[in-house]
Amino acid sequence: MAPEVLDDSINMKHFESFKRADIYAMGLVFWEIASRCSLAGIVEDYQLPYHDLVQSDPSVEEMRRVVCDQKLRPNIPNRWQSCEVGDTCAHTHTHTHTHTHTHTYISLVFKPFTFLVLKWESPRGNL
Numbered sequence: 001m002a003p004e005v006l007d008d009s010i011n012m013k014h015f016e017s018f019k020r021a022d023i024y025a026m027g028l029v030f031w032e033i034a035s036r037c038s039l040a041g042i043v044e045d046y047q048l049p050y051h052d053l054v055q056s057d058p059s060v061e062e063m064r065r066v067v068c069d070q071k072l073r074p075n076i077p078n079r080w081q082s083c084e085v086g087d088t089c090a091h092t093h094t095h096t097h098t099h100t101h102t103h104t105y106i107s108l109v110f111k112p113f114t115f116l117v118l119k120w121e122s123p124r125g126n127l
Contacts, residue, residue, distance in 0.1 A: 049074040
């Protein structure tokens, strides 16, 4: 869950608030996908986001403590910095620890990620 959902600060009357929470959730999905991609021939075992910070089935209170109070985010492995998309994600991750993610930062992550996915799905892999 997004920080603003966990700490009950989400503005339920403003649709933009839900879009921001969805962006946070999308970031967690991207983290899960990226963590299973082969990079330099290494594919890590599947782990949930925050696996190293909370128990395997965390309570909402435990997640609130980690995400809102301590302002922690899922670990970005150093090996991600060896590729363009991973490096962009790592850079964005370290600079956006607030509830409001700007369009610029989201674009930095989403556009290269989309290109990479399309390239992998292309029959010849040559977009």
